[in-house]
Amino acid sequence: MKTLSRRDFGKLAVSGALGSTVIATTGFSCGSVWNAIASYVPVAIQSFDQILALIDPAEAAALSVIIVAVKASFADLAADVSAYENAPADQKVTWEQKITLGINIAIGNLQQFWNDANLPDGSLAATISGVLTIILSTLAAFLPLVGGTLTMGRKLAKSLPVNPQKRSRSQFASAVNAVFTQHGYSNRVY
Numbered sequence: 611m612k613t614l615s616r617r618d619f620g621k622l623a624v625s626g627a628l629g630s631t632v633i634a635t636t637g638f639s640c641g642s643v644w645n646a647i648a649s650y651v652p653v654a655i656q657s658f659d660q661i662l663a664l665i666d667p668a669e670a671a672a673l674s675v676i677i678v679a680v681k682a683s684f685a686d687l688a689a690d691v692s693a694y695e696n697a698p699a700d701q702k703v704t705w706e707q708k709i710t711l712g713i714n715i716a717i718g719n720l721q722q723f724w725n726d727a728n729l730p731d732g733s734l735a736a737t738i739s740g741v742l743t744i745i746l747s748t749l750a751a752f753l754p755l756v757g758g759t760l761t762m763g764r765k766l767a768k769s770l771p772v773n774p775q776k777r778s779r780s781q782f783a784s785a786v787n788a789v790f791t792q793h794g795y796s797n798r799v800y
Contacts, residue, residue: 647752650782654782660741690705710757714760717760722766724768725767748776760774
């Protein structure tokens with residue numbers, strides 16, 4: 611799959627060739643990419659909430675600032691997609707750049723959450739890292755579809771791998787459910 615730089619993306623958008631190039635290189639129409647992101651945000655938040663429910667309340671309180679930041683970054687991403695869909699054509703490229711930034715911010719906040727979490731239980735840590743990895747890889751898969759690239763923020767003491775993997779909403783739910791079930795949390799399956 612060919613990825614587009616921001617500069618190439620901007621040139622294509624101005625020349626009107628963006629739609630056919632995105633379809634040809636990714637298999638998505640422009641509308642379906644935005645719809646996929648918009649439909650992904652609620653399931654990502656739901657999955658994040660499910661792992662928060664597993665954490666000791668005292669640990670959750672200690673992580674409250676980054677938890678709020680994670681949820682805010684998803685809310686901002688959803689708002690940016692909505693703004694893109696309603697923006698005039700001459701503002702689309704700017705909103706695409708904001709969406710790329712929003713995805714990278716959400717990824718960075720999730721990584722910061724993992725870095726800051728103090729999880730003593732091996733099964734609990736494995737469950738949370740598994741679900742976070744699915745969230746991260748699905749988010750990262752949207753980046754080339756909107757002409758963006760993954761930018762890693764500051765170096766953290768611990769982080770999770772980010773290997774982009776395109777998933778439908780049902781594939782995402784199945785992957786998350788498999789992690790919960792594998793580690794003995796089948797009551798968290800949705």
